[in-house]
Amino acid sequence: MxxxxxxxxxxxxxxxxxxxxxxxxxxxxxxxxxxxxxxxxxxxxxxxxxxxxxxxxxxxxxxxxxxxxxxxxxxxxxxxxxxxxxxxxxxxxxxxxxxxxxxxxxxxxxxxxxNRVQDMCSGRMKRDERAKAFDPAAKKHGTIVVHDSGIASTAPYVRTDSGLGIEDADLVVCAKDSEETLESCTYDGYRTMSRVRVDSEVRFISIKTGEELWRTKLTGAAPRACEDREQFSERSMSGTIRGNSPDPSVAYNQFIAR
Missing domain, CATH: 1.20.58 (Methane Monooxygenase Hydroxylase; Chain G, domain 1)
Known part of the structure; x- marks a missing residue:
């Protein structure tokens, strides 16, 4: 079974x-x-x-x-x-x-x-209508600072507020340095050391309209005095003692306080 x-x-x-x-x-x-x-x-x-x-x-x-x-x-x-x-x-x-x-x-x-706004300082750009309208009563401005040393081989230094967009920017500060020789010191009868002060012309321009709002001139720091002996580059017949260039923020504070 x-x-x-x-x-x-x-x-x-x-x-x-x-x-x-x-x-x-x-x-x-x-x-x-x-x-x-x-x-x-x-x-x-x-x-x-x-x-x-x-x-x-x-x-x-x-x-x-x-x-x-x-x-x-x-x-x-x-x-x-x-x-x-x-x-x-x-x-x-x-x-x-x-x-x-x-x-x-x-x-x-x-x-x-x-980046193109810096061309307003050189005149290659007139304005950007996307920018914010400049308000004189505003406590804070979206600012782009373009500092030109005046040396042809050196590009301008550009400083922009962190996180700033073109829609929030309203002011470009154009600072351009110029040099004034205060004294020329002669060494060994043929080498020359020049004491140079660096001044700066600062302009404030509305990005939206291209209108120049204000300008001023800042005087730089005096260069140090010539010493009894100075160091020259090899085969160089001349040298320069430059004072510090002025800070554009000084002009900005003057502009706001007007």
């Missing part, structure tokens, strides 16, 4: 470690995805790649967990979940890319406009 042994089916169990791993990967993927959205300017970068990998790992682990729990349907659900995660992550990153790229372009355009 045949005896058939009936064995009760053992329900599938999910390994707790599998769920913990899936949830950890999911949490890490979400956090990293948020970082990618905020900081990335390209889909191909470290935060976005990490987010894709972690979200994909979370989907695969959850899919495997469902397959263990529901052998027939869980596998299909896992595949769909993986596709949804990857597709959703890619969509979010693409939207972030477009948003950040547009913001980067606006920032670049604004910075380029600020």
């Amino acid at each position: 045949d005896r058939t042994r009936v064995v009760a089916a053992t329900p599938s169990k999910i390994n707790p470690g599998l769920l913990v791993g899936a949830l950890a990967a999911l949490a890490g993927g979400v956090i990293t995805l948020q970082t990618a959205r905020e900081k990335s300017l390209s889909v191909v970068n470290d935060p976005s790649i990490i987010a894709l990998v972690m979200n994909g790992a979370a989907a695969l682990l959850l899919g495997f967990a469902l397959w263990k729990l529901i052998p027939k349907k869980g596998f299909v659900v896992g595949l769909l979940g993986t596709a949804v995660w990857f597709g959703g992550t890619g969509l979010v990153l693409n939207l972030a890319l477009e948003k950040n790229a547009a913001a980067a372009h606006r920032k670049w355009d604004s910075e380029s406009a600020l």
